[in-house]
Amino acid sequence: MKKHFLSFCTCLFLSLLAGNVMAQDVTEPSVPHANDPAWNKTSKNLQAAWGDTNLQTDKFICPISSKLSKHLILTAWRGERLHAKFLVWSGEEEGNLRFEVEEQEGCRWTDEQTTGFVRYVMTDELNKNGGGCGYRPDKTLFDSALVADRIEPMRTLRYEARTVRPAWITFDVPRDAVSGIYKGRIRVECEGKECGVLPFTIRVIDRTMALPEECKFHLDLWQNPFAVARVANVPLWSREHFEAMRPLMQRLARAGQRGITASITHKPWNGQTYDYFENMITEIKKADGTWMYDFTVFDRWVEFMQQCGVGPYIYCYSVIPWKLSFRYYDQATNSIVDKKMNVNKPEFDDYWVNKLSAFATHLKAKGWFGHTIIAMDERPKESMEAALRVIRKADPNYKISLAGNYHAELEGELFDLCIAYDTQYPDGVVDARRQQGKITTFYTCCTESWPNTFTFSQPVEASAYGPIAAERGLDGYLRWAYNSWVESPEVDTRFHTWAAGDTYIVYPDNQSSVRFEKMVEGIQMFEKIQVLKQNPRYAKSIEKLLKPFAYKKINAATLGEDIKRLNAFLNK
Amino acid sequence: MKKHFLSFCTCLFLSLLAGNVMAQDVTEPSVPHANDPAWNKTSKNLQAAWGDTNLQTDKFICPISSKLSKHLILTAWRGERLHAKFLVWSGEEEGNLRFEVEEQEGCRWTDEQTTGFVRYVMTDELNKNGGGCGYRPDKTLFDSALVADRIEPMRTLRYEARTVRPAWITFDVPRDAVSGIYKGRIRVECEGKECGVLPFTIRVIDRTMALPEECKFHLDLWQNPFAVARVANVPLWSREHFEAMRPLMQRLARAGQRGITASITHKPWNGQTYDYFENMITEIKKADGTWMYDFTVFDRWVEFMQQCGVGPYIYCYSVIPWKLSFRYYDQATNSIVDKKMNVNKPEFDDYWVNKLSAFATHLKAKGWFGHTIIAMDERPKESMEAALRVIRKADPNYKISLAGNYHAELEGELFDLCIAYDTQYPDGVVDARRQQGKITTFYTCCTESWPNTFTFSQPVEASAYGPIAAERGLDGYLRWAYNSWVESPEVDTRFHTWAAGDTYIVYPDNQSSVRFEKMVEGIQMFEKIQVLKQNPRYAKSIEKLLKPFAYKKINAATLGEDIKRLNAFLNK
Incomplete structure (x- = not known):
């Protein structure tokens, strides 16, 4: 995360001076930032790829294309809510960005209200000695930064070159979906011209999430x-x-x-x-x-x-x-x-x-x-x-x-x-x-x-x-x-x-x-665990897979992998 | 009325300096005043006499004894409320003053709650151009003075030489009083020694005030x-x-x-x-x-x-x-x-x-x-x-x-x-x-x-x-x-x-x-008029006696006399 010592207001002022405020968008703050040299080596044209929802997106760090997937595979229980994130970036091209979610025929699983570009908002940081408690009347005493957190249900946005724009897709798999493979894709356009297609596959397994009242x-x-x-x-x-x-x-x-x-x-x-x-x-x-x-x-x-x-x-x-x-x-x-x-x-x-x-x-x-x-x-x-x-x-x-x-x-x-x-x-x-x-x-x-x-x-x-x-x-x-x-x-x-x-x-x-x-x-x-652990065959494995989440054992370095491993079992 | 241009607070301060604040009484303001030379000619001893309830009493002007009555005669209808005022003053004697109302045997007509020394309070004056409307945030812009207005139901008071102290007596003549002559007197003492006796006579005539509900x-x-x-x-x-x-x-x-x-x-x-x-x-x-x-x-x-x-x-x-x-x-x-x-x-x-x-x-x-x-x-x-x-x-x-x-x-x-x-x-x-x-x-x-x-x-x-x-x-x-x-x-x-x-x-x-x-x-x-004017024999006289009270006719110079004349008729 790029950090700096300027308050948001100062940043806005500087960016106004620098003329880099997006004309059509006053709701997203602009901050000064270092130039990532990788932008010079990336394609001048817009690219798109799936990102990792576990991780933050940095607006100004050029993604490494080779580490990102073009095809996303998700596994779901019937009735589950699924999330995906894709990134768009370019070394030079910019303009009005737009995307569409093309689902498999007959499917309308996209939660429109939770699908759209992710907007950057201002954040700060922990106290120097850890934790986030206490008064912070003077914002300049804390590093501030942009984070992509707010999911705005909009499909069009002005894209500015050498920035990363994430988008968030949410699918609500119906409780009555037939288990099997569902395919779709994201189509990304800039100024009306297609600049990326991102296929996805949803594998619905033969399990159903508990009814809300049974959760x-x-x-x-x-x-x-x-x-x-x-x-x-x-x-x-x-x-x-x-x-x-x-x-x-x-x-x-x-x-x-x-x-x-x-x-x-x-x-x-x-x-x-x-x-x-x-x-x-x-x-x-x-x-x-x-x-x-x-x-x-x-x-x-x-x-x-x-x-x-x-x-x-x-x-x-x-x-x-x-x-x-x-x-x-x-x-x-x-x-x-x-x-x-x-x-x-x-x-x-x-x-x-x-x-x-x-x-x-x-x-x-x-x-x-x-x-x-x-x-x-x-x-x-x-x-x-x-x-x-x-x-x-x-x-x-x-x-x-x-x-x-x-x-x-x-x-x-x-x-x-x-x-x-x-x-x-x-x-x-x-x-x-x-x-x-x-x-x-x-x-x-x-x-x-x-x-x-x-x-x-x-x-x-x-x-x-x-x-x-x-x-x-x-x-x-x-x-x-x-x-x-x-x-x-x-x-x-x-x-x-x-x-x-x-x-x-x-x-x-x-x-x-x-x-x-x-x-x-x-x-x-959690809900899947409650369902599966009823079965003694799974209870032991779940207990083992939960061990990394134990008091004082849980670890930032491995949390993503621990969750992935647990999920892999729950979605078997 | 003695007037001056100092505010009350200033006056209080000055009087504190002069040491002329009564030790036992902080509720009555003290003001600077000119010396009335008549005090030098009046008796050194305390005197008492009946005063005119129609008129104000000036605290610092020596009363002219010869103009004041020692014997008060009041006329009342049965059920009427009567008022009397007496004054106490001296050229030199001072001390703790006390008075008693001695009524005719069997009578207890004194309204205890409206009988007592009259206290001086601060007042101001009309606007320079007449009337009393408008804001007066700055008290120094108006003359201020003491007026004897507050009737405090107390019979003992510290008297200070060369001041006039009024006292107020209120009688409520019972509705069932027998018409006739009732006699009584006020006894005034200073430091336990009698200093004045003021007889009074109440003549109750054969008329009764309307019942409250008929007023x-x-x-x-x-x-x-x-x-x-x-x-x-x-x-x-x-x-x-x-x-x-x-x-x-x-x-x-x-x-x-x-x-x-x-x-x-x-x-x-x-x-x-x-x-x-x-x-x-x-x-x-x-x-x-x-x-x-x-x-x-x-x-x-x-x-x-x-x-x-x-x-x-x-x-x-x-x-x-x-x-x-x-x-x-x-x-x-x-x-x-x-x-x-x-x-x-x-x-x-x-x-x-x-x-x-x-x-x-x-x-x-x-x-x-x-x-x-x-x-x-x-x-x-x-x-x-x-x-x-x-x-x-x-x-x-x-x-x-x-x-x-x-x-x-x-x-x-x-x-x-x-x-x-x-x-x-x-x-x-x-x-x-x-x-x-x-x-x-x-x-x-x-x-x-x-x-x-x-x-x-x-x-x-x-x-x-x-x-x-x-x-x-x-x-x-x-x-x-x-x-x-x-x-x-x-x-x-x-x-x-x-x-x-x-x-x-x-x-x-x-x-x-x-x-x-x-x-x-x-x-x-007013109530007596309503009763009497029912009788055509009186109506004409009343009409005539009310003429001085007519719109634009009423006159400050004669008001006291006009009221006296009207009262004389009403109490016949």
Whole structure:
């Protein structure tokens, strides 16, 4: 990855001076870069070849044609989602690029919304001492670079000589496809003239992915509806807002999302994202001192997400918002009040028991109580104990979750427990929990240098989560941000906190990312493992093939090969 | 009135330097003043005498003993409220002053809460070109002075030599008093030693004031509950708030108040008072676009005021708040929204018809609809027309009021019409309105130089409103501010807008004022006139005695005498 010390704005300014901004495209940043001498030796004409979806594409490094395949062969289960990437480049020729996917007659497997040119976005890098946590108000203190991550569902693009332009193809193999060989090709044109033909073969084997409702992977990427409203510039919870969210959330549902992220306090995470989370429960302190609640926003959100296919769980954040400040509408003063409450004061209990009791009544009336989870992040112990106390007082049957550290004394209380990638459950805990019907998963966030889904992470890292969960015997994976978009999410993935891309893995206007699609690949591997390991003949082999994914064993140098080897077995 | 150009703060500073601040009393301001040479000629010892309630008392001008009475004779109807003022002064003696009211045996007519020393407060003056309107951010641009206005129900006070200290006595003659002569006296002590005895005689004649419910005067002084909460430092609409308001509003009820002032928008008058008026209707725009209303605050306020004896009318301000900005709680964003609405846009009609329809339904359920009045101030014509349009659309039977100019084309729509003191109703309009059961009154505000109830106005001016209303054949009088207190209402009646005292006529902690009690005297005259003029034998005389109060005839030089003459007849 080419790195430089100039901020994005400076780069844009320099590139404007240099006149190398593409006239028709202001959505993709331009950065200064060193000249790769290999461009002088490559063909002047446009070329195309299949690339490796596991790896990033460098915009300015001339691909080595001989190392790239012209013919792609993919293997699939029925119902599987497949990804392919091809690259286009030239030493001199440039102009309007266009491609077509020509599928075998009768097949329409291409997911149009996830097929198109891959766009370069700005990213940064890990902290000098590893990890991606902490504040980054000064972008110049971190290397920045372009990465091809945003999959824009467009088939035409202005191509600039001596750059590499990737394109992404997604096939959804139907569940009722006949097993066998399917052939097709990609046709690439520049200025109306064919400049490349890339054949592909899809071998569909005689296995079928589990039905969505039978899938085992517990995916929990937290959704941010507030970011969608801002970026789409539509009123919160309006029809337009829901329409803007629909494809985005349907995409998440298809990936296996099991949790609806609901906020039941103002700024549960202290507004750490560009668009903070607002309370979905309307709380009114009446002039007579009683509380009035209205669940309209919560209901609309949950019902919408259910329509999108997300569920069944509703995770409600949080009894212990980070600032322990509670915002409500105060009728007497016709104003919004922010009230800090100490978890050891009776007012904390009064506030929550009253609210959670009313909430429980509402959830039961809706038939949602059984799959609503009052969710916590890791907070100081006395806060978590206070949360458990008020939840239990309000309704002893509330389900509770924690994403944080492992606390033996809390474990029994938690229906859903999720600990960090780099920590381990004590022996026997996960199995015991599964027998009790409880959910046990792991998460990554800014802490993990690798594997992760920062925009500068290698795409294959996202695919590792499925096998890792399988190796650990866990139910799935959690990440705290599906779409907490930054200011200009389509152009610059950097934020004033954390490594770039930490806060979102999909883009506005229902644009997917290389990272997200690679994560889906890993989830599919997990599901295949669940199916095959039922068969004792395969269980042993799978166990062996998962060994490289074990805690502290997993290795960046071999991850691609380890996944390839596992996949080869799963697709036998 | 002694005037000077120093601001209050400067004065306080100077007086601190001079060491002439009373040690036990920080609530009364001290100002620099010229020395009245008459102090050298007056007795060194404390003296007391009855003063004229019609006139102000100057703190630093030595009274002329020979012009003051030692024996006061008052005439009353049964059920009448009587006022008296006595003065205490000395050339040298000073110390702790105390007085007692010794009533005739068996009588307990003293209103303890309106009997006590009169306290000096800071005031200013009219604009140089007359009237009291406009901004006064720089207090040094106006003369300031002390006026004895605040009646503090205390009987002991530190007296400082060469000042005049008034005290106020209020008697409520029982409705069942036997007509005849009642005698009593005031005993004044300084440092435990008697320094004055002031006898008084109350002659109760064989007439009885109308029962409160039969009184005819329509008094409408707008109440500001928000100011009470701030000054009493209690939460809005809390039990403590209502308790703080109770004596204040009971006092207003006893004076004949007919209207409960309710605010149905945020800042109906653009927050022009120190404590702005908040909306008493809770308006929530739900996430689904519908409106939810809650009338808890409105109901509590109205019910409280009814308990205090104020009513029957509920004046609701205002469909056309001055800024045409409407504040509501927006559920979707959990925030307070201020939305400007053009009166000619459909959203204005949607907003109001929806709200006023729900309000009408609520009022009917409460049994209040028939005496609820949607109230307007004078606004641009298109706004007033828009208001009428939406009120009529919401419910054609809503009563409507206007305090403003006379508009012939609107007159028929208005149940209550109130025009400025200096304007006139066309001939026949008032009588015609009365026959239709409608209310027709006049108001004063900052505009009128005289008569008015600024703190620097002569007390007798307040007494003129009753006779003026009687002379004009009107139903009563309106003033826009009963208790819109300023920052330190007990000490300094000046405000950053308008002449001092414009915004309130009573003081915190249920302290009345000379102005307010004198206004009550005028209202009692009005009521007596209503009773007596039923008798044709008196009607002619009354008509004649009211002539000096006629439009453009009323005269500051003779007002005191005109009132005295009228009173003499009414008390015959």
